[in-house]
Amino acid sequence: MEPIKKKSRFVWWSVPLIAVLAFTLYGCPSQQNLSSSGDAAQKVYVAPGEHDEFYGMFSGGYSGQMTVYGLPSGRHLYTIPVFSQAPVSGYGYSEETKPMLQTTHGFIPWDDAHHPEMSQTDGVPDGRWIFINANNTPRVARIDFSNFQTAEIIEIPNSAGNHASPFVTTNTEYISAATRFSIPLDEESLENQDVAISSYAENFKGTLSFIKIGDEGEMNIDFQILVPGFNYDLSHAGKGPSADWSFFTSYNTEEAHTLLERNASRNDKDFIAAVNWKKAAELVAEGAGREIDAPHYRNYMDHDEQRAKSELIETVKVIDPIENPGIIYYLPTPKSPHGVDVDPTGRYIVGGGKLSSVLPVHSFEKMIEAIENEDFEGEVDGIPVLNYDSVIHAEVENAGIGTLHTEFDGNGYAYTTAFISSEIVKWSLETFEVVDRIDTYYSPGHLMIPGGDSMQPEGKYLVALNKITKDRYLPTGPELFHSAQLIDISGDKMELLLDFPTDGEPHYAQGIAADIVKERQIKFYALEDNNHPDAVKSEAETRVERNGDEVHVYMTTIRSHFAPDNIEGLRVGDKVYFHVTNLEQDWDVPHGFAVLGARTSELLVMPGETRTILWEPQKPRVFPFYCTDFCSALHQEMQGYARVSPAGSDTPISFGTGE
Ligand code: K7E
Ligand code: CUA
Numbered sequence: 001m002e003p004i005k006k007k008s009r010f011v012w013w014s015v016p017l018i019a020v021l022a023f024t025l026y027g028c029p030s031q032q033n034l035s036s037s038g039d040a041a042q043k044v045y046v047a048p049g050e051h052d053e054f055y056g057m058f059s060g061g062y063s064g065q066m067t068v069y070g071l072p073s074g075r076h077l078y079t080i081p082v083f084s085q086a087p088v089s090g091y092g093y094s095e096e097t098k099p100m101l102q103t104t105h106g107f108i109p110w111d112d113a114h115h116p117e118m119s120q121t122d123g124v125p126d127g128r129w130i131f132i133n134a135n136n137t138p139r140v141a142r143i144d145f146s147n148f149q150t151a152e153i154i155e156i157p158n159s160a161g162n163h164a165s166p167f168v169t170t171n172t173e174y175i176s177a178a179t180r181f182s183i184p185l186d187e188e189s190l191e192n193q194d195v196a197i198s199s200y201a202e203n204f205k206g207t208l209s210f211i212k213i214g215d216e217g218e219m220n221i222d223f224q225i226l227v228p229g230f231n232y233d234l235s236h237a238g239k240g241p242s243a244d245w246s247f248f249t250s251y252n253t254e255e256a257h258t259l260l261e262r263n264a265s266r267n268d269k270d271f272i273a274a275v276n277w278k279k280a281a282e283l284v285a286e287g288a289g290r291e292i293d294a295p296h297y298r299n300y301m302d303h304d305e306q307r308a309k310s311e312l313i314e315t316v317k318v319i320d321p322i323e324n325p326g327i328i329y330y331l332p333t334p335k336s337p338h339g340v341d342v343d344p345t346g347r348y349i350v351g352g353g354k355l356s357s358v359l360p361v362h363s364f365e366k367m368i369e370a371i372e373n374e375d376f377e378g379e380v381d382g383i384p385v386l387n388y389d390s391v392i393h394a395e396v397e398n399a400g401i402g403t404l405h406t407e408f409d410g411n412g413y414a415y416t417t418a419f420i421s422s423e424i425v426k427w428s429l430e431t432f433e434v435v436d437r438i439d440t441y442y443s444p445g446h447l448m449i450p451g452g453d454s455m456q457p458e459g460k461y462l463v464a465l466n467k468i469t470k471d472r473y474l475p476t477g478p479e480l481f482h483s484a485q486l487i488d489i490s491g492d493k494m495e496l497l498l499d500f501p502t503d504g505e506p507h508y509a510q511g512i513a514a515d516i517v518k519e520r521q522i523k524f525y526a527l528e529d530n531n532h533p534d535a536v537k538s539e540a541e542t543r544v545e546r547n548g549d550e551v552h553v554y555m556t557t558i559r560s561h562f563a564p565d566n567i568e569g570l571r572v573g574d575k576v577y578f579h580v581t582n583l584e585q586d587w588d589v590p591h592g593f594a595v596l597g598a599r600t601s602e603l604l605v606m607p608g609e610t611r612t613i614l615w616e617p618q619k620p621r622v623f624p625f626y627c628t629d630f631c632s633a634l635h636q637e638m639q640g641y642a643r644v645s646p647a648g649s650d651t652p653i654s655f656g657t658g659e
Pocket of ligand 1: 114115163234338404405445446507508
């Protein structure tokens with residue numbers, strides 16, 4: 001298929017047709033193989049016992065998790081539960097981790113997580129934290145790289161579809177999080193209002209949230225900017241000269257509320273919103289905006305007590321661009337743009353031309369000039385719209401069909417995914433011409449180059465994150481995992497090296513040199529620092545206490561037994577809390593705990609840690625419990641019994657080990 005020419009224009013109904021055509025031409029049956037698979041194998045081979053050069057952190061999409069891969073091998077190293085319950089570890093099931101999933105809608109153990117984004121210092125990923133968004137029930141999570149665990153989750157009020165999220169500024173001052181779905185927001189309280197959907201144009205609004213990041217990574221919403229009721233799709237912060245700005249794509253500037261595939265594809269151009277977050281933050285610090293009721297939870301792991309806590313925050317600060325001119329401008333951008341990416345120098349802002357025949361590249365310098373000259377072509381709700389011809393720097397032609405996302409190699413080239421034509425296109429940031437292209441299998445969404453959205457990309461590998469897998473692996477019934485493809489970008493020509501399946505839908509990913517993260521690893525938790533109120537530090541302290549219908553078992557594990565391992569005096573109707581402290585002080589020796597009939601998952605307790613499971617036995621009998629993680633040669637012997645008597649029985653509490 002010939003790439004479409006510059007001035008040709010899509011109409012909405014042609015898109016599915018183009019998709020079908022493109023798929024027929026580029027799609028499944030080609031089964032291209034590597035030109036020199038021996039070379040490719042050499043390049044991705046990481047010998048047994050050797051470590052990969054990069055960590056790849058992939059979002060799990062609708063799994064609500066994050067997956068960790070080694071690159072270039074594509075080996076799956078770990079899965080981090082975030083907005084999910086994980087039977088493999090007890091995350092979201094144990095009493096210590098349940099508060100992480102608290103929201104104003106109740107306990108929500110699922111979400112759709114799209115964008116991992118690493119913390120940065122001076123525009124370079126620093127290996128401290130990685131953030132990820134929850135799209136469905138708006139939240140942002142922070143994962144600590146020292147233990148690969150979810151450390152904090154903050155809920156975002158006045159938002160719906162937290163998609164343009166979470167993107168960091170160059171020193172992790174803020175992360176931005178914009179609402180994809182605009183919603184009815186009342187002037188006074190901004191609470192969701194009960195209004196007719198057909199009143200969209202008058203009542204529906206969007207918000208752009210700026211979450212302040214503290215020294216320890218703590219997240220707090222500093223302010224929200226009220227914006228017209230478009231769909232804010234993606235974001236990236238500026239860098240270098242543009243570091244004080246953040247950019248957000250929007251679609252549905254038509255403000256349609258039904259059949260968006262047609263009704264939101266009418267306008268020739270939508271907008272990239274350029275937000276001067278530095279100026280907005282200064283105005284807010286000086287007292288601009290108003291505090292409104294907006295209850296939202298902040299859940300965080302209390303490191304001292306090793307358990308999560310939930311705090312309800314009652315208000316949020318909202319600022320209106322009409323009252324605070326100069327904080328936001330619209331850059332017209334063809335046509336329902338998706339991704340927005342800023343090159344490593346911070347000079348160019350690339351819009352993903354989802355339905356556009358060209359890939360638009362705006363110039364930051366020209367944008368500032370246009371702002372200074374008030375070179376506006378109009379305004380929307382008090383927000384100036386800059387003149388397209390004044391801010392556009394280049395339109396990249398032949399960049400494929402359905403261009404979505406762009407990353408950079410730090411050597412003067414940009415790489416853009418084209419979903420419909422199923423390829424990655426390499427283009428020059430000097431000539432703005434395409435210099436190379438490579439097919440992907442099939443239909444890439446995001447792509448990732450380690451550091452590729454930062455000021456210092458490591459332009460060695462590129463990972464394409466493909467939406468469609470089809471014939472690439474052995475079939476697994478109707479559901480196939482999505483697929484990643486590793487591409488060598490160190491030479492002039494891109495070279496496909498490796499396919500590997502991914503878990504969930506890995507929209508976006510981040511990569512970082514392994515050395516930066518390796519150094520930070522905690523190998524176990526020091527027992528003396530464990531201030532969990534239900535911890536026991538030695539077998540001598542283990543005990544069972546009854547308090548009405550509540551029974552607390554303070555238990556320890558060490559290779560290869562529980563203390564106590566015989567417990568009697570429990571009754572039907574009791575709520576039994578097993579507080580399990582793992583006394584081990586060595587790397588990679590977790591113990592598990594599971595009891596027959598428990599309506600929850602196992603616990604997996606790390607060395608030096610305390611975890612709690614709630615068990616409500618339903619019938620009188622003797623229940624075995626056991627360790628689920630093969631911890632020693634005598635792991636099978638790591639077991640015990642809990643005797644449950646009928647309700648009202650007077651069997652006394654007793655417990656112990658050994659005879
Ligand atoms: Cu393009 Cu949610 Cu970033 Cu998927 S998004 S592809
Ligand atoms: Cu402890 Cu198996």
